Amino acid sequence: MEKSLKEKVLTTLKNDRRFKHLPDKLQDILIKEVSNIYKPMNSDSIEHPNLYDDYYQEFYHSITIGPLEEAYNKFVNPSLELLKEKSVLNVLDIGAGMFVNSSVLAEEFLKQNKKINIVSVDKKIPPFVKLNHPSDRIRYLFYKSGFSFRDKHINWRLFVMDARKIRFENYFDLILHDGFSPYKNPSLWSLDFLYVLSKSLRQGGIWVSYTSNKSVECSLRFLGFKIDFIKGVGRKRPSIRAIKSAEFFNIFGAKDPYFIPMRDKDLNHSEESIISDYFLRVYFLKAKYHSPSKD
Numbered sequence: 142m143e144k145s146l147k148e149k150v151l152t153t154l155k156n157d158r159r160f161k162h163l164p165d166k167l168q169d170i171l172i173k174e175v176s177n178i179y180k181p182m183n184s185d186s187i188e189h190p191n192l193y194d195d196y197y198q199e200f201y202h203s204i205t206i207g208p209l210e211e212a213y214n215k216f217v218n219p220s221l222e223l224l225k226e227k228s229v230l231n232v233l234d235i236g237a238g239m240f241v242n243s244s245v246l247a248e249e250f251l252k253q254n255k256k257i258n259i260v261s262v263d264k265k266i267p268p269f270v271k272l273n274h275p276s277d278r279i280r281y282l283f284y285k286s287g288f289s290f291r292d293k294h295i296n297w298r299l300f301v302m303d304a305r306k307i308r309f310e311n312y313f314d315l316i317l318h319d320g321f322s323p324y325k326n327p328s329l330w331s332l333d334f335l336y337v338l339s340k341s342l343r344q345g346g347i348w349v350s351y352t353s354n355k356s357v358e359c360s361l362r363f364l365g366f367k368i369d370f371i372k373g374v375g376r377k378r379p380s381i382r383a384i385k386s387a388e389f390f391n392i393f394g395a396k397d398p399y400f401i402p403m404r405d406k407d408l409n410h411s412e413e414s415i416i417s418d419y420f421l422r423v424y425f426l427k428a429k430y431h432s433p434s435k436d
């Protein structure tokens with residue numbers, strides 16, 4: 142039987158020679174912190190249609206607000222607010238999943254009689270899930286077309302592949318970035334992958350996601366994105382909206398050890414090696430600068 146992601150991460154972490162150089166107390170705290178990331182999700186109170194991924198042990202959409210509210214609040218409204226003037230929109234949909242974000246965006250954009258081009262990317266395609274929303278229609282047509290759909294107003298294609306392999310240059314107005322959570326699915330949140338995405342975005346283009354993860358914020362700032370935070374629904378955390386600009390942000394002034402990028406230098410490392418490497422670097426910073434017995 143394949144090992145779980147949690148087992149793989151803990152084994153990778155303990156086998157890394159850097160681990161043994163951490164003080165014993167920090168080794169214990171690190172193992173606890175990382176183990177906590179992989180606690181199974183409690184799905185007793187699910188009210189909205191959703192899907193569960195067994196490997197990442199995570200739902201595709203927020204179990205509290207559900208897929209539609211999540212799509213509107215985190216992805217569609219924050220994007221369209223800044224893209225009102227556009228008559229043609231080029232969109233990259235990373236972690237396309239059930240295609241909720243992209244179909245709701247298309248539905249809202251097409252209402253204004255405009256034109257939208259969407260490139261969706263995912264490593265696997267889940268079954269069609271009905272949400273009883275007007276965007277079901279376009280999503281259903283997309284499934285029925287074999288995931289390549291075109292008419293006067295929309296051109297929508299799917300690439301089934303590891304998103305890390307995509308290469309576009311200066312083309313998209315908007316990126317909908319929706320991987321599983323950054324610590325479980327770091328292959329989609331490393332500095333190196335965000336660099337590939339920033340190259341695919343035109344100057345002034347927008348990147349939106351649901352996360353406020355510090356490492357992701359750090360990488361985006363490092364790449365020169367201007368960041369603002371979208372207020373979360375209820376008591377939910379805010380999410381990052383980033384605009385591609387030519388600014389340079391000095392991340393070295395940041396004092397938080399978690400505020401460092403996740404690295405995937407050759408864009409082919411496993412989830413467990415990316416996340417173990419990240420946490421080891423975080424804990425070395427803690428050992429050096431946060432320990433009461435620092436030299």
Ligand SMILES: C[S@@+](CC[C@H](N)C(=O)[O-])C[C@H]1O[C@@H](n2cnc3c(N)ncnc32)[C@H](O)[C@@H]1O
Binds near residue numbers: 239
């Ligand atoms: C949270 S779900 C996306 C939900 C989706 N945006 C929607 O609207 O239904 C995360 C998706 O990321 C995909 N994913 C994770 N790692 C990936 C990778 N390296 N390349 C491509 N897709 C990936 C998963 O297969 C999954 O479909």
